Amino acid sequence: MKHIIAIFALILVFVPNAFAVQDNENKKTVFMAVWRGCEEACQGFHDYLKGQPVEIVVRNANRDRSKLAGFLEEAKALSPDLVVTWGTSVSKAIIGTRNEYGSKTKLGDIPVMFMIVADPLGADIIESHNISGRPTVAGIRNRVGEDVQIKAMREYFSVDKVGILYSSGELNSVLNTQKLDALSKEMNFDVVKEEYELDSSGKPLPNQFDEKMAQLAAKGADVVYVGSSSYNQTNSDAFTEAAIRHGLPVASAYDSMVTGSSALISVSNKYYLVGQLAANQAAKILFDYAVPGELPIAELSSYSMSINMAVARQMSLYPPIQLLRFADLVNIESKDANK
Secondary structure: OOHHHHHHHHHHHHHHHHHHHHHHHEEEEEEEEEOOOOOHHHHHHHOOOOOOOEEEEEEOOOOOOHHHHHHHHHHHHHHHOOEEEEEHHHHHHHHOOOHHOOOOOOOOOOOEEEEEOOOOOOOOOOOOOOOOOEEEEEEEOOOHHHHHHHHHHHHHHOOOEEEEEEOOHHHHHHHHHHHHHHHHHHHHEEEEEEOOOOOEEEEEEEOOOHHHHHHHHOOOOOEEEEOOOOHHHHHHHHHHHHHHHOOOOOOEEOOOHOOOOOOOOEOOOOOOHHHHHHHHHHHHHHHHOHHHHHHHEEEEOOEEEEEHHHHHHHOOOOOOOOHHHOEEEEEEOOOOOOO
């Protein structure tokens, strides 16, 4: 009897450990490199995979390009089941361009998926809008097209001149400005531009918003558009408040500039939902063993429009009925746009 009890005790000790070993063997590892912390898209990715046997290792560049080479080496040494890159700078540094690596990547055989890249085709990460053309690369397209943005603005007010304030040190901003230039001929509007002055490290010098907005207003801009710029998004309050002082409404592809700051209108894909879509694609790679390059470049099926009613009141730019029917209205009760 004592022997039976002893054997039973051993089973109680070792069986849970055996299950733990099995769980560890089945657990997948995702290495995620992000540009500006674990924001909405990163959180959506985490939430979607919650409860799954996945360990997500997050590395934050905090807008410092010098950290990206170290992230690449760490990812290669870790050899995770999937690498996820957030943003254009991070994706180019860790995946590499097609011009540099052809159908291969800097990661060798490690699967990788990009998200929150404004123009992956223009950044030379993928072969076409629909496929990556690289066996180990999958991706998420999150940007609402500039033609849709201009149409939405024109549903609200007259747009003949679109103002752009951007940094030549941000590739995504440069590509976005080039897109608008090309689109302006097709849709019959002018693009008026101002560039930030940069320091020796390629970052915008501080306290330029008021001066640059004054210059855009002097050039006759009807609206200031923020299509893709981490710098403008990070400095949303200073950016939008300077624009308002000079009588310029701000339209943005970033929903947060309306819901959390003083932009007037946004047409966007919610970052949280983009992160959830990315996690859905990641699950196909991790658990269904899908070949990343055989997955289409995924995108959300619809976009969201937000209107900041406090700004609308302050600038006497009340939205027309056709927009009120489907836009999300924020700050409806607020008396002041400058929160």
